[in-house]
Amino acid sequence: MATQQPERPLLPIAAWYAAGPSRATMIEPLGSDGEAIVRRDLTHLKESGLNTVRTWIDWASGEPEPGRYDFEALDRVLRLAQELGLRVILQLYLDSAPDWLAEAYPDSRYVSQGGQAIDSQGSPGYCYDHPGVRQAAERFMQAVARRVKDHPGFLAYDLWSEPHIVQWAYFDYLPQPALFCYCHHSKRRFRQWLEARYGEIDRLNRAWYRRFSSWESVEPPRFISLMTYTDFIDWQRFIIDKITQDLAWRARTVKAVDPVHPVTSHSAVPAVMTVPLLEQGEPDDWQVAQVVDVWGTSFYPKHVGARETADPVVRGAYLDSTRSATASLGRPFWLGELQGGHGYVGTFAEPASAADIRAWAWGPIAHGAKGLCFYAWRPMSRGYESAGFGLTHPDGSPTDRSRAAGEVARVVDRHADLFVSAQVPQSDVAIVWNNDANILWGCLREKSPYVPSRSLLGVYRALFEHHLPVDFLHPDQLATGRPTPVPDAPKLLAPGRAAGVAPGPRPLEVDRYKVIYMPFSIMVRRDVARGLAAYVQAGGTVVAEARTGWNDDEGKVDGSVPGSGLREIFGAQEAWARSRRDGDAVEIEVAPDPVVAFEGGRIKSAHYEQALEPLGARVIGRFASGEPAVTVHDAGRGRAVLVGSWVGLGYHVHRDPAAGRFIAGFALAAGARRPVEVEGLPGTAVEARLMVGETRQEGPYLLVFLFNHTPEPVAPRVRIAVPWSTRRVAVAELTGDARHEAAVQADGSVTLERALAGREIVVMKVTPA
Missing domain, CATH: 3.20.20.80 (Glycosidases)
Incomplete structure (x- = not known):
């Protein structure tokens, strides 16, 4: 039993x-x-x-x-x-x-x-x-x-x-990176994967620019070619x-x-x-x-x-x-x-x-x-x-x-x-993790994850410091609204029905995001581009970086950069690009604009100067040379922003405060909520987190977490957005014995003051009083 x-x-x-x-x-x-x-x-x-x-x-x-x-x-x-x-x-x-x-x-x-x-x-x-x-x-x-x-x-x-x-x-005795597995059983499995993907050997030959006579003659790629790397793209997708x-x-x-x-x-x-x-x-x-x-x-x-x-x-x-x-x-x-x-x-x-x-x-x-x-x-x-x-x-x-x-x-x-x-509520802001771009990165003979991951981290840091919670999105979610189902997946338990498996949150919904950031998206599939266009047309804001959509699904330049139909979304294309060492700042002069809550001024970015040719978009930023560096294109009820540099990587490397305000400014201008905010302290000194829950015994409640990441005592003021129609809330510390009530202000928020010792962590339950 x-x-x-x-x-x-x-x-x-x-x-x-x-x-x-x-x-x-x-x-x-x-x-x-x-x-x-x-x-x-x-x-x-x-x-x-x-x-x-x-x-x-x-x-x-x-x-x-x-x-x-x-x-x-x-x-x-x-x-x-x-x-x-x-x-x-x-x-x-x-x-x-x-x-x-x-x-x-x-x-x-x-x-x-x-x-x-x-x-x-x-x-x-x-x-x-x-x-x-x-x-x-x-x-x-x-x-x-x-x-x-x-x-x-x-x-x-x-x-x-x-x-x-x-x-x-x-x-260590093998060439690095060492790739596996090339035994005859794995080769057979790769050929079966290719046959399921392409259907006919002629379609594979066109994609790979090869002349295989049968599936049995296909060998998995072992190196990267100067001419085409579609085969190596497929090998990496197969391994995943x-x-x-x-x-x-x-x-x-x-x-x-x-x-x-x-x-x-x-x-x-x-x-x-x-x-x-x-x-x-x-x-x-x-x-x-x-x-x-x-x-x-x-x-x-x-x-x-x-x-x-x-x-x-x-x-x-x-x-x-x-x-x-x-x-x-x-x-x-x-x-x-x-x-x-x-x-x-x-x-x-x-x-x-x-x-x-x-x-x-x-x-x-x-x-x-x-x-x-x-x-x-x-x-x-x-x-x-x-x-x-x-x-x-x-x-x-x-x-x-x-x-x-x-x-x-x-x-x-x-x-x-x-x-x-308790669950973490869906954020108003999302960052796209683009593994297709990471696959292309490998085809460019780049092995380190530093640039791809730190491009995302720079954007995440700017939002973190401005108390804006963040979700991450997979390209499949842009294409279809959810991750592509895995064939032959096992039947799973319903979360919450088995001990030790807590209830899951409400599934994330792409159309609920006010802003989507697309750092490091040098490959964009056509179905993802179509989903992105629909998101913008429906009223969303997308912020992308240099060379977004440089290559399409097969690792080819598709008529323009950005390609795959993205040129029409952004209303701009690449005129030319110049690479820089990551440690060298790429400076951009940004003008005030309603699309971004940024006072204007010079920001530091990294890696690329991609001069943009506007095709209906307006220019709000220029490189020191005067070439267009940031464009905004109004499409439907939304807008698409293209930054001709890697501003996420730049913020990770240079920590330019103006660049941090510029990145976060798109979310703030779009009305992204800050459910819990620390007033008067640097963005990483005190971290505040919020979860939302409801139980039969407790009714609705919030869990508020305060982290003092410094060794020194601090006395933060924390403002919390209360989701209930109530005049007062009860606050009980779960990590201690303190209890009190607080008044709800006219804007629906509660301000709490709690002194924190060096590296102290406090967890509070907030309920309607």
Whole structure:
């Protein structure tokens, strides 16, 4: 019989743990005192305040011989967790695969673009396109599901940690980036994908400018040609689809045995921060979110070498983009991995404090996360992350970090109905994440995600600093209103119907956005251009950057830049373009105009000077040479703005205040709402976030989160837009005991004053009085 789900709402706050000092994906063999060690560790985890343990099983140790399963460590965690009242999330690691697979299937190794077959050294395992490997993996996954599905404490599966084509291996001896997989099974799968896409070999030949006689003669591209890169565009699109379909396969396999419990997965880095050529394939968050009950991401603000993520703006973009991908479907998101301790990688180190843990936990919750999984309970015991990332000391004893994580968990558990039900409302402003442009970036022999991601981050930063909440959009949403459905997606659970899966938000609607920003959109599909035209005609404002629509779907210049029909939308085209080094400022003189709430003046941009030729648009900005740099075109009831430079990247690099006001000014001029605003302080010193909810017991309510990101005490005035017709509101601090009432002003807002100590975080519930 299926496990009966508890009635009480649950927002799981977990820590990764399997057996004593084990590091994922490994299971450390324990001696005769193993039971006592695990019991002690799980007791400390429970006493800290966490409500869930996230354990794991790897294929190599779970099936040491074909058909012989070893679930001893898993059984022990399930049993002891139940005794202690902890729920259990299970991580399945197929990529840590048993060596007997290579003996049974010698042709199952991954093959690089250079033809090198890769032996697995604990990872990356073997190619799932091999039918024997796939069938063996199915048997193992279903054996695990049968083992856990009826256990009373079992909560959910995570089927794939940080999906890539190959996992956790560094092929320094291969040309970089190393591309996979070119085994004959993967080649066959690519040909099938091409046949489904093109239908006829002649259509493929026209697109690729080739002369193949049959599908069997098609070879996947291994390099980039000077003449055409349509083949390489298709290869990158295939890899993205392959990751999605492989995750869907895992979900269908487990759900065939256990349709009751949620299946989840999580990315290494949100899609907006990366490009498809990185790390042997990167998933599209908007695609993969369709094939699991809960999608999420890893979140390491102080992972060594990633110092930028200590910035609350960058952290916000990570979280808002992941939320937006799942909210496009009306589904929730989790953090599959949340940094729990010091960042140790090789000889490099970065400390983490209790204050860090509080900020890293409350931040995701304020951005809508419905589950947190700290990585890990104990620090890593082996490998190049040794002694890193744990909430506890290496011996498992508690630390200030583990106590801080427990403090957050206790508050969330105490008010679980509020935190489970509350949602981040749809914003008035959206930023387009254009993975088609990222694919083209790879075809231009650019491997770094810096320019694409920092172009988005610059726009996000300007809006963040002006207290304008932001959603992210996928090009498919512009084309059809929602992400393109994934074929053969598994049947998923309705959010809120299973314990641990919170209700999802109302799905995001493109026509509700007042302004859509399109940074770094050097490739635009024709269907996306048509959707964008409809949005503008209906009254929306779009703001795009230099070389938007430079290439079309197949990687060709389509008559003009911008192409694909965008020239008519923007009423302008490229006259000429000159590139600059990113560190060199491109200056633009902008005149006052009703389309932008900007006083006028000089702004700093980056990378391109694209002189614009107006074709019905009016010019509101010029380069120092006098050439048109910013145009506005009125179309229907809306308007399209084209900036002949990369102003988002420029703001990220130069932090020119005038450029920040210019970017945010389009949203402000269009009437974008600021539901919660901090008065009189710089945009990133104090961050304020708002969620909206309603429960049967509480009625309607707001959750207001205040973060002091500085080490110094501050006394902000916070103005909140109240969505109710009431004269007074009641304010109760969930992170403390303070309670009071406040008057609602004539404009429907409430002003709250709350002194904050250095790095203090306050969570308040606001209800009609």
